[in-house]
Amino acid sequence: MRRWRFLRTLRARLTVTHLIAMLVVTAVYATIVSALIVRNASQSLDDRLRNDFRWAATMAQQNPDGRFTWFEDDERPENNPWLNVSNSDGETIYRTPVAIRSPVPESEWLVNNADGSIAIVPNDGIPFRVLSGQANIAGQPVVIQIGRSEFFMREELAEFFLVLVIGLPLSVTVTSLVGYWLARRSLSPLERMTKYAQAITADRLDERLPFDNPRDEIGRLVNAFNALLDRLEESFQQARQFTSDVSHELRTPLTVMRSVGEVGLRGDRDATDYRTIVGSMLEEVNRLTDLVDRLLTLSRSDIGSLKLKAETVELGELADGIVSDLDVLAEEKNQTLSVERVDSALCVADGVVLRQALINIVDNAIKYSPSASQIRIRTFTVGAHSSLEVRDMGPGIPPDLQQRIFDRFYRYGPDASGNIGVGLGLAIAKSFIEANGGELVCESVAGEGSCFRVQLPRKSLPANPEGCR
Numbered sequence: 001m002r003r004w005r006f007l008r009t010l011r012a013r014l015t016v017t018h019l020i021a022m023l024v025v026t027a028v029y030a031t032i033v034s035a036l037i038v039r040n041a042s043q044s045l046d047d048r049l050r051n052d053f054r055w056a057a058t059m060a061q062q063n064p065d066g067r068f069t070w071f072e073d074d075e076r077p078e079n080n081p082w083l084n085v086s087n088s089d090g091e092t093i094y095r096t097p098v099a100i101r102s103p104v105p106e107s108e109w110l111v112n113n114a115d116g117s118i119a120i121v122p123n124d125g126i127p128f129r130v131l132s133g134q135a136n137i138a139g140q141p142v143v144i145q146i147g148r149s150e151f152f153m154r155e156e157l158a159e160f161f162l163v164l165v166i167g168l169p170l171s172v173t174v175t176s177l178v179g180y181w182l183a184r185r186s187l188s189p190l191e192r193m194t195k196y197a198q199a200i201t202a203d204r205l206d207e208r209l210p211f212d213n214p215r216d217e218i219g220r221l222v223n224a225f226n227a228l229l230d231r232l233e234e235s236f237q238q239a240r241q242f243t244s245d246v247s248h249e250l251r252t253p254l255t256v257m258r259s260v261g262e263v264g265l266r267g268d269r270d271a272t273d274y275r276t277i278v279g280s281m282l283e284e285v286n287r288l289t290d291l292v293d294r295l296l297t298l299s300r301s302d303i304g305s306l307k308l309k310a311e312t313v314e315l316g317e318l319a320d321g322i323v324s325d326l327d328v329l330a331e332e333k334n335q336t337l338s339v340e341r342v343d344s345a346l347c348v349a350d351g352v353v354l355r356q357a358l359i360n361i362v363d364n365a366i367k368y369s370p371s372a373s374q375i376r377i378r379t380f381t382v383g384a385h386s387s388l389e390v391r392d393m394g395p396g397i398p399p400d401l402q403q404r405i406f407d408r409f410y411r412y413g414p415d416a417s418g419n420i421g422v423g424l425g426l427a428i429a430k431s432f433i434e435a436n437g438g439e440l441v442c443e444s445v446a447g448e449g450s451c452f453r454v455q456l457p458r459k460s461l462p463a464n465p466e467g468c469r
């Protein structure tokens with residue numbers, strides 16, 4: 001398809017389409033206009049012949065000798081028409097000088113068919129129209145023949161066609177050139193965009209495309225493209241941050257394992273020492289496994305490969321199950337863990353995934369709250385939502401950190417026992433709840449405690465048909 005290579009650009013395709021459309025439209029238009037003009041010219045020549053016939057029938061003069069002559073315009077004899085009058089025997093009784101000068105042989109035959117019709121006969125290559133009709137002059141039946149050449153009509157038509165033949169290609173060429181120029185001008189910002197976009201690489205994601213008019217189509221496209229770059233830059237930034245956080249987290253247990261190993265190899269030790277060393281190395285291996293597991297869960301949830309079931313879950317029941325599992329941890333710190341079910345909070349979610357999310361939240365409440373404090377879980381419904389709240393009496397979270405605590409690896413300060421966590425618990429909880437169509441928010445007043453609220457779309461019970469009656 002080498003021949004069509006010039007059509008590769010949008011500009012060329014627009015121009016060619018425009019040109020073809022112009023050609024088709026002007027050709028159709030010119031054909032219709034030409035047909036109308038030819039028909040009108042022919043009709044008006046026929047009308048003139050009929051007028052001439054009526055004129056000829058009234059302009060007869062009878063000479064004293066009984067012969068007929070016709071009024072002739074002597075000053076402008078060229079105005080006199082071609083006129084031939086015959087008597088009922090077919091003999092010519094009068095002829096204008098024009099008819100004498102240019103005899104039309106077919107006219108003799110037409111005398112016998114004088115029914116008022118117009119015949120077209122060839123005359124020196126230029127068609128000649130002859131109207132032959134019966135008339136009555138001074139009581140005598142005669143045949144009047146009036147003729148006119150198509151010469152002037154053809155001359156006018158030729159002029160018109162000349163204008164068409166020169167004018168149409170000229171106007172098509174001019175409009176095509178204007179179309180090409182317009183296409184070029186309108187598409188030039190796209191070319192600029194292409195060059196800029198080609199220059200943007202992963203290291204230069206902060207660059208943005210320029211635009212002239214933010215409201216036109218190109219401006220809106222550039223805006224959308226720049227917004228895409230914003231999102232790309234943000235997710236590249238997050239990915240970089242995540243990779244560096246993960247490497248950092250993996251380093252700590254690895255460093256611990258190496259130093260424990262190095263210390264173990266220094267000098268001779270007895271079996272109990274080696275058991276202690278291997279034990280603490282295994283502890284670090286467990287930490288690593290736990291970290292890797294959590295990361296895997298998070299990335300599965302990120303790419304949407306978490307297979308979610310759609311089960312009917314009652315949040316109160318779920319809370320009871322979690323409390324019976326985590327009560328041991330709370331008891332260790334002498335804390336009370338209670339559930340208050342305000343009303344039946346039904347929702348459609350994956351029970352196991354939702355449970356994992358809630359365990360992370362309740363586990364935090366236990367970890368970050370002081371001994372002998374209360375942790376209250378409340379389940380209720382508001383409007384179209386079923387909710388679960390975990391309220392503790394811990395240190396609370398400052399307002400500026402209430403969003404950040406959901407970021408991966410973000411943690412601050414040690415828990416009540418002085419341990420520093422990994423910072424993935426809330427990120428996992430949020431991601432799991434959102435995967436189930438819900439929302440996790442934190443409300444907290446520093447120094448007074450925190451409240452984590454899970455909101456899920458409420459599942460309404462099927463209407464009781466008995467009750468409807």
Ligand SMILES: Nc1ncnc2c1ncn2[C@@H]1O[C@H](COP(=O)(O)OP(=O)(O)O)[C@@H](O)[C@H]1O
Pocket residue numbers: 360364365368369392394395396397405406410411412413420421422423424425426427450
């Ligand atoms: N109930 C809570 N009270 C006070 N601070 C909390 C509470 N829950 C979470 N946080 C803060 O949010 C941070 C992130 O929590 P999380 O993602 O679970 O990580 P981790 O528990 O592993 O440190 C914690 O480091 C802690 O500072």
Ligand SMILES: [Mg+2]
Pocket residue numbers: 360363364421423424425426
């Ligand atoms: Mg946690």
